[in-house]
Amino acid sequence: MAKDQEPLLAEERPSSERSSERHVEEEDALLTGQQKPQQRKYGWPFWREVGLFTWALITTVLVIVLGVMYQHQQTSHPSKSGEWGKNWKPSGKRNMIFMVSDGMGPTSLSLTRSFRQTESGLPIDDVLVLDQHLIGSSRTRSSSSLITDSAAGATAFSCGMKSYNGAISVLPDHSPCGTVLEAAKKAGYMTGLVVTTRITDATPACFAAHVNLREEEDRIAEQMVGEYPLGRVVDLMLGGGRCHFLPNTTERSCRADDTDVIKMARGKGFSYVSDRTGFDGLNLGSGVKLPLLGLFASTDIPYEVDRGQVNDVFPSLDEMARTALKALSEATKDNDKGFFLMIEGSRIDHAGHGNDPVAQVHEVLAYDKAFASVLDFLDKDEVDGVLVGTSDHETGGLATARQLHKNYPIYRWYPEVLLNATHSAENLAAQLAHHIRFHTQLSKSAVSTYIRAILLEQGLGVYDATDAEVDAIMDTSDGALPAVYVFADIISRRAQVGWSTHGHSAVDVNIYASKAKHARPLIGNHENTEIGDFIREYLDVDLEGVTDELKEKGALLANDWMGKPVEDVNILAELDHYAGDFKKRGLEDCGCGLKH
Ligand SMILES: *[C@@H]1O[C@H](CO)[C@@H](O)[C@H](O)[C@H]1NC(C)=O
Ligand SMILES: *[C@@H]1O[C@H](CO)[C@@H](O)[C@H](O)[C@H]1NC(C)=O
Ligand SMILES: [Zn+2]
Ligand SMILES: [Zn+2]
Numbered sequence: 038m039a040k041d042q043e044p045l046l047a048e049e050r051p052s053s054e055r056s057s058e059r060h061v062e063e064e065d066a067l068l069t070g071q072q073k074p075q076q077r078k079y080g081w082p083f084w085r086e087v088g089l090f091t092w093a094l095i096t097t098v099l100v101i102v103l104g105v106m107y108q109h110q111q112t113s114h115p116s117k118s119g120e121w122g123k124n125w126k127p128s129g130k131r132n133m134i135f136m137v138s139d140g141m142g143p144t145s146l147s148l149t150r151s152f153r154q155t156e157s158g159l160p161i162d163d164v165l166v167l168d169q170h171l172i173g174s175s176r177t178r179s180s181s182s183l184i185t186d187s188a189a190g191a192t193a194f195s196c197g198m199k200s201y202n203g204a205i206s207v208l209p210d211h212s213p214c215g216t217v218l219e220a221a222k223k224a225g226y227m228t229g230l231v232v233t234t235r236i237t238d239a240t241p242a243c244f245a246a247h248v249n250l251r252e253e254e255d256r257i258a259e260q261m262v263g264e265y266p267l268g269r270v271v272d273l274m275l276g277g278g279r280c281h282f283l284p285n286t287t288e289r290s291c292r293a294d295d296t297d298v299i300k301m302a303r304g305k306g307f308s309y310v311s312d313r314t315g316f317d318g319l320n321l322g323s324g325v326k327l328p329l330l331g332l333f334a335s336t337d338i339p340y341e342v343d344r345g346q347v348n349d350v351f352p353s354l355d356e357m358a359r360t361a362l363k364a365l366s367e368a369t370k371d372n373d374k375g376f377f378l379m380i381e382g383s384r385i386d387h388a389g390h391g392n393d394p395v396a397q398v399h400e401v402l403a404y405d406k407a408f409a410s411v412l413d414f415l416d417k418d419e420v421d422g423v424l425v426g427t428s429d430h431e432t433g434g435l436a437t438a439r440q441l442h443k444n445y446p447i448y449r450w451y452p453e454v455l456l457n458a459t460h461s462a463e464n465l466a467a468q469l470a471h472h473i474r475f476h477t478q479l480s481k482s483a484v485s486t487y488i489r490a491i492l493l494e495q496g497l498g499v500y501d502a503t504d505a506e507v508d509a510i511m512d513t514s515d516g517a518l519p520a521v522y523v524f525a526d527i528i529s530r531r532a533q534v535g536w537s538t539h540g541h542s543a544v545d546v547n548i549y550a551s552k553a554k555h556a557r558p559l560i561g562n563h564e565n566t567e568i569g570d571f572i573r574e575y576l577d578v579d580l581e582g583v584t585d586e587l588k589e590k591g592a593l594l595a596n597d598w599m600g601k602p603v604e605d606v607n608i609l610a611e612l613d614h615y616a617g618d619f620k621k622r623g624l625e626d627c628g629c630g631l632k633h
Contacts, residue, residue: 117421125557126575132366132375132422133575134411135194137240138404139187140386142431142544148394148452148534149401151437155452165401166409167426172556173548175565177430180209180610184543187386188251190429190565191243196580197569201609205239205248205257209609211602213247213591215583217572218377222270224578225374227327229361230271233338233354234383235278236261240429244379245271247587253600254281255292262302262330265598266590267583269305272327272376273364275357276383277334279311289335302330316352322363329364331357340384340461342399354382358407362414375420377576380407388461389432392536393525395497396461397435408549415551423555423575427568428546434537441530454532457498462524465492469510469520484511497528 138145146168154163179189181201192200192207196214200207207213218228230241237254246260258281263269280291282298292298299309307330310316316333319325338344338351352360358380365376382404388396408426415422440446460468472487473479479487485507493499493507509523518526522539529536548563550556558571573580591598603609 117419125555126423126577127421130373130375130420131575132369132415132418132420133377133572134362134415134422134424135377135379135572136404136408136411136424136426136549137191137194137379137381137383138385138401138426138428139234139240139381139383140389140430140432140541141382141401141404141428142389142435142542142546144431144435144437145385145389145397145401146547147437148435149398149405151450152398152452152455153402156456165405166412167405167547167549170408170412170426170549170551171547172550172553173559173561173563174545175427175548175563175568176545177428177565178543181608182612184541185430185565186251186541187239187429188243191240193565194427194429194569194572195243197566197573199566201603203250203252203603204609205246205251205253206243207247207249207599211249211599213584213587213599215580215585215587216244217569217576217578217580218244218379219267219270219583219587220573220578220580221377221576222267222272223583224576225372226576226578227272227365227369227372227374227376228270229273229365229376229378230276230381231274231354231357231361231378232276232381232383233357234276234381234387235281235336236274236276236332237278237281238383240381240383241274241276241379247591248600249602250600254278255294255296256600258282258292258298259296259301262298262307263305264301266587266594269328272368273329273361273378275329275331275333275352275361277332277336277338279332280335282332291336299330313350313352316356316360319360319364321356322360322365322367325360325364325367327364327368337384337387340388340396340400340463341403342396342459342461343464345399346459354380354403355407355410359410359414362411366414366418366420369420375422377572380411382407385428386432387463389435389541390539391462391521391525392433392529392539393462394435394529394532394534395455395458396463397433398455412551422551424549424551425556425559425568425571426549427565429565431542431544431546433539434535434542434544436535436537439530439533439535441533450533452532454498454528458496458528459498460496462521462528465496465524466519466521468492468496481511492524493527497524499527499531502527 146165150165150168153159177185177190179185179202180199186202188204189200189202192198192204195206195216195218198208198214201209206216222228230236230244232238232241235254237257239251242251242257246257248256261271261274280289283290283292284295284297285292286295303309307328308326310319310331312333316331333351339347344351344353361378365378369376382400385397385400385404388400411424415424437450469488469492473484488507488510489502493502506527509518510520545562548559550559553560556571559568
């Protein structure tokens, strides 16, 4: 053994000129566990006595030191046990952070990992933080389709039950199902939601609202601030979607009515911040007054790749996540119960809908960073806690491969193509629309010069666009692809990244956890409802009680408090059958990325 390790030891050890021979022997003894024979001046019995005495002394000192350290540990971490016993969950106070990477499939990880390695010159085995916490996979179908939407996906997490696409924590029979967040609040936990899209969008809505169709975001906004049967259940909300909270009498409103949901929220005790200055005033969560409503964008917070350039306007997912963790842990400091926080990387999904690999890699990196911050929080926090993360579904049918020609493809995709892009396709299309609106007299050739020089070269890092591609961007005729899709296609083809849909797909998605042993029931392949079951069991809360309360108190309200029911109830619990859909062509019914 010593022989094999000699060169290693020689390197690690100070050079022999500076270290005494004695020092070297001690190191060898430590490393090999074997004492070198030494010359003896005194007899064996003498040394045995000395040895025994020293041993006794050392062990006594060790016992005392360890005892003091243990006591210190106990006083500074009053409830943290670290080992959670055979029940896999802590017996005392506990926190739970549930992270959702909306629309992130397994290929999103391969894409982003290779992008990062290329960008930073990292070795082949360099992986994302997420990669180091993979524990299983989730099967995602809903009651009405093999391909779920975010509403049915999040209902599986919040209620632990399958429902139909579009359902916001209601079941196929249109009855509300109690959610883990509502039950956590009832049990004494504090609760929070952090997203980068509208706080009224399907994923966050499913934790604190009940409506029959996800499109009812005005109604969802009211419910989330507490205007519904259970009263206020969310202590902290950070994200976008301000327009659904403003009355239709104000300019930036997207509500159909004149209800002022901000005023309603204030009436229920919320403090409200609406911009970067307000966010900075939260001091990353120190001394924050809860309940808190923070809406930092009219609709979505910009994609991370674009947000970096307007960092003084919009906070990042990571900043919002750290703020929420700090605020909730301070607020529960003296409580018996901890907190439940849901953090969503909402727009990985949007990048998938847009088939935009540039937007996607930066969204996944931003999510990975927030994931790392949560791990760091759990490491340092005094209370036991777990982080579980998963996706509701994959979006885009993403492939890190693309056959561009008829001939058998070469096995390549080129992450380096994505490196020079500084904007999302969404941002470039918006710049184009803005440019045309403000320069109405421009000739066609002036527009095409602008597209080439500013949008394609500076924005996308593409210097070899063809005239046909530039024309496709400018083509606004019926049936033409919208510019946002053309930009995304231009960069995807060059990187040889493939997409099979502008919608979702049915592939299983990954499950992550802070430690596998802290989320033992989720190791392996699971139905998405089991993630909801896990949250409920970890928090040890009663969903049935909440469901009963929702039904009882809901019955006293107008019977459409959850919005209009879906008329054809058969579609809610059964799969569609084949009906020759392949024959329907064209873009007559282009949702163009609006249906998530
Ligand atoms: C605003 O909402 C009120 C009802 O609350 C409605 O009567 C009115 O038509 C709405 N106005 C607009 C411009 O939508
Ligand atoms: C990225 O841009 C640099 C210069 O701005 C250029 O040299 C390089 O070829 C570009 N890379 C790709 C893949 O287009
Ligand atoms: Zn989704
Ligand atoms: Zn989606």
